[in-house]
Amino acid sequence: MAKFERIVILTGAGISAESGIDTFRDAGGLWERHRIEDVATPEGFARNPDLVFGFYDARRAALKSVEPNPAHRALARLEAEFPGELLLVTQNVDDLHERGGSRDVLHMHGELSSALCTACEMRSPLDVPLLDRPACPVCQAPTLRPDVVWFGEMPYRVERIYAALGECDLFVSIGTSGAVYPAAGFVQEALMNGARTLELNLEPSEGSRFFTESRHGRAGEIVPQWVDEVLGS
Ligand code: APR
Numbered sequence: 001m002a003k004f005e006r007i008v009i010l011t012g013a014g015i016s017a018e019s020g021i022d023t024f025r026d027a028g029g030l031w032e033r034h035r036i037e038d039v040a041t042p043e044g045f046a047r048n049p050d051l052v053f054g055f056y057d058a059r060r061a062a063l064k065s066v067e068p069n070p071a072h073r074a075l076a077r078l079e080a081e082f083p084g085e086l087l088l089v090t091q092n093v094d095d096l097h098e099r100g101g102s103r104d105v106l107h108m109h110g111e112l113s114s115a116l117c118t119a120c121e122m123r124s125p126l127d128v129p130l131l132d133r134p135a136c137p138v139c140q141a142p143t144l145r146p147d148v149v150w151f152g153e154m155p156y157r158v159e160r161i162y163a164a165l166g167e168c169d170l171f172v173s174i175g176t177s178g179a180v181y182p183a184a185g186f187v188q189e190a191l192m193n194g195a196r197t198l199e200l201n202l203e204p205s206e207g208s209r210f211f212t213e214s215r216h217g218r219a220g221e222i223v224p225q226w227v228d229e230v231l232g233s
Contacts, residue, residue, distance in 0.1 A: 004170040004196075004230070005084040008161075009075065010186055012091045014175020014202055018069045018220045019096055021062070025177050040150045049145075053130040056146040060112040060126070063094055071174070071223035072100025078227045079103065087164040091176060091183050093148050108155040108183065114147040123147050158182060165189045172226075174200045175219050178207035187211060200226060 013023035024031045038044040039055040079086055079102050089106045090097055095113055097105045110116075115126040117136035124137045126147070133142050149155050165171065171190030178184040187197050187210040199211040200222050208214055215222050 006086075006164070006168045007082070007084065007170045007172065007230075008087045008089065008164045008168040008186075008190065008195075009172045009174065010089050010091070010176060010183060011075075011097070011174045012176025012183075014177075015071050015090075015219045015223070016066075016069075016092055016094055016096050017175065017202075018071070018218060019066045021066055021094055021096075023175075023177075025179060036151060040148075041152060042150055045145060045150070050131065052146065056112060056148065057129040057131055059093075061129075063096075063112060066094075066096070068096040068100030069220045071219035072096050072102070074224040074227040076101030076103075078230060081231050085164075087161070087168075089161055089183075089186075091180070106157055106160065108149070108157060108161065110146070110148040110156065112146070112148070115144040116147040117141060117143055118145055119143040155182065161186070162189065165195075166193050168193070168195050170198065171195050172198045172200065173205070173207075173211070174223060176201070176205060178205035198226075 017023050023029045034055060039052050045052045075088060087106065088102055088104065089108055091109050093107065093110055093112045113126060114123050116123050117139060119141040120136060120139040122138040128134050130144060130146065134144060135142050136144055165186055168190055171187060173187060184207055187207050191197055191210055197211045199205060199208060199214040200219065201216060202218060203216055204214065
């Protein structure tokens with residue numbers, strides 16, 4: 001296996017599917033049961049905040065009954081043992097990367113375990129239902145919302161991600177359909193900068209043609225295999 005020095009990994013809902021968290025666009029996925037316009041846009045939130053609070057409160061509560069899977073743990077091992085630079089970017093708002101042992105996870109779409117205050121714009125840890133209208137722990141205003149990046153909003157730390165894509169020699173995409181930008185464009189950015197690109201997904205994603213190599217299978221199986229190869233053991 002080629003030796004890499006700087007790796008950027010992007011994960012999506014598919015890496016948490018085997019832990020029992022629904023993906024968005026697969027059969028029976030979240031977007032078949034909920035309207036994006038109602039629960040994942042600022043306009044939907046303005047129209048019916050209780051519907052939105054209920055949606056994210058339920059997803060946060062569900063985290064208590066799921067566990068990280070071998071794919072999450074394999075990436076934590078890679079972080080601990082890889083001698084080069086590694087940036088783990090996730091589109092997921094669950095906490096399974098951290099519970100799987102990863103220490104440095106960039107949540108570009110936010111996190112279920114934190115809230116965002118629309119008055120002081122501070123982010124703070126959240127462990128009570130938003131339906132209870134908890135006050136912002138920083139400014140005390142009753143203006144908390146889910147700390148999730150909705151459609152039409154700018155993801156977190158995009159500059160950091162593009163800087164890493166500009167320098168990496170390997171870009172790996174795991175468990176994402178490649179349907180949502182800017183994340184879906186990262187592979188082209190890495191390719192343009194001369195990196196090898198690897199897709200690890202259950203099936204070909206919308207951006208499959210941009211990957212130097214694609215391996216299709218369940219993340220819980222193909223991610224540990226790939227990590228073994230990179231670490232040479
Ligand atoms: N192992 C590997 N891949 C899997 C598995 C699995 N066990 N199960 C499903 N997949 C793949 C599917 O084939 C699909 O390509 O994971 C992908 C999941 O795609 P989506 O449901 O579209 O999720 P994602 O790509 O993370 O969505 C991106 O869209 O809805 C917004 O903000 C939300 O972050 C999300 C973004």
